[in-house]
Amino acid sequence: MKHYFKLYLTLIGLVCLSLEGNLFSQDSVYVFKIKKPTSILDVSLKDTFLIKGKHYLVTIKIKEGKKRVVKVFSDSIYISRVKQDLYSIKIPRKSRVNKGMIRVHVKNEDGTVGLGEVLIYNVVEPPMPEIFVGNIKADSLIDKRYLYEYAKLNAKSEGYFVKLLSFDLITFANGNKNEFHSTNNSLTVPMKNHIQRLNVGSMIYFNNIVCLMPDGRVEVVESIRLFFDETNKYKVGKRIIYNRN
Numbered sequence: 524m525k526h527y528f529k530l531y532l533t534l535i536g537l538v539c540l541s542l543e544g545n546l547f548s549q550d551s552v553y554v555f556k557i558k559k560p561t562s563i564l565d566v567s568l569k570d571t572f573l574i575k576g577k578h579y580l581v582t583i584k585i586k587e588g589k590k591r592v593v594k595v596f597s598d599s600i601y602i603s604r605v606k607q608d609l610y611s612i613k614i615p616r617k618s619r620v621n622k623g624m625i626r627v628h629v630k631n632e633d634g635t636v637g638l639g640e641v642l643i644y645n646v647v648e649p650p651m652p653e654i655f656v657g658n659i660k661a662d663s664l665i666d667k668r669y670l671y672e673y674a675k676l677n678a679k680s681e682g683y684f685v686k687l688l689s690f691d692l693i694t695f696a697n698g699n700k701n702e703f704h705s706t707n708n709s710l711t712v713p714m715k716n717h718i719q720r721l722n723v724g725s726m727i728y729f730n731n732i733v734c735l736m737p738d739g740r741v742e743v744v745e746s747i748r749l750f751f752d753e754t755n756k757y758k759v760g761k762r763i764i765y766n767r768n
Contacts, residue, residue: 562588564627564640568612572645573600573623576616576740583627584608593636594628600646616740620646652680652734654747661747665727668753671718676708678734678744686735693728694721718751725751 567582585591595602600623601613614623623646629639657674659665665674678685687708694701694717703714710718721727732744 562586562590562629564592564629566642570644572647573612573614574647574649575614575618576649576742577614577738579612580605581610581612582608583610585629589632590629590639592627592639593630595625597623597625599623600625614646616649618646622646649736649740649742650680651742651744652678652685652736654678654729654732654744656729656747656749659749661749663749664752665749666752667718667721667723670710670727670749670751671715674710676729676732678732680734680736683737685737688733688735688741690732691730692717693730694725696722696725721751723751723753727751 563586565582565584565586568579573579583592583595592608595604595610599620600618601611601615602625603611605611612625614620623644625642625644627639627642628636630636654661655677656665657669657677659674676687676690678687689704689706690708692703692705692710692714701717703711703717705711705714727749728746729748730746732747734742734744736742
């Protein structure tokens, strides 16, 4: 009985060794899952707004992946392709649009073409230059002698001086409108002669002030006004505060 039991154990051991050898002799197979790179739309314009009258050159392309941009268009703003991935965007200065939508169509890995993304921008008015007569701001007192002898119109935008191309001077006296035009930033001789005869307490309007902005566009400030005084002390720049109650 003992001999049979030993033989049985020996057979079990041989079977185990055989199985173990087969397991280790087989080639090991490892499976790796490779994640495809995600396609990302890259737009060089990082602002969330577009300024009326301004011209933009914008890069629109796909980063990573095998998708590519095939068409870019808009129903609300002017956009055209300059070359691969580069687009020209323009919004007319007089545009009434307040939202700009750009649709980007892409070609997918399987060859199909579809809408990839919609870019939405707020359309805003450009910052207007601030006008000074001499160094006097709008809605201030200006001395007669100062205006006659020294004052020129100046314009600033975001801290920079802006070239002033022309303006109109308007006054009202005895129920009549008096209008003069200058083709630069200086008062003309007829303007100065009129100022000499102008009554103290009158209001002076500077209208249609045409400014050449640093980026080359032309902006027109519709109107500013000053209050005409005669102090003989160059009393200028005193701000008028209105009581609205």
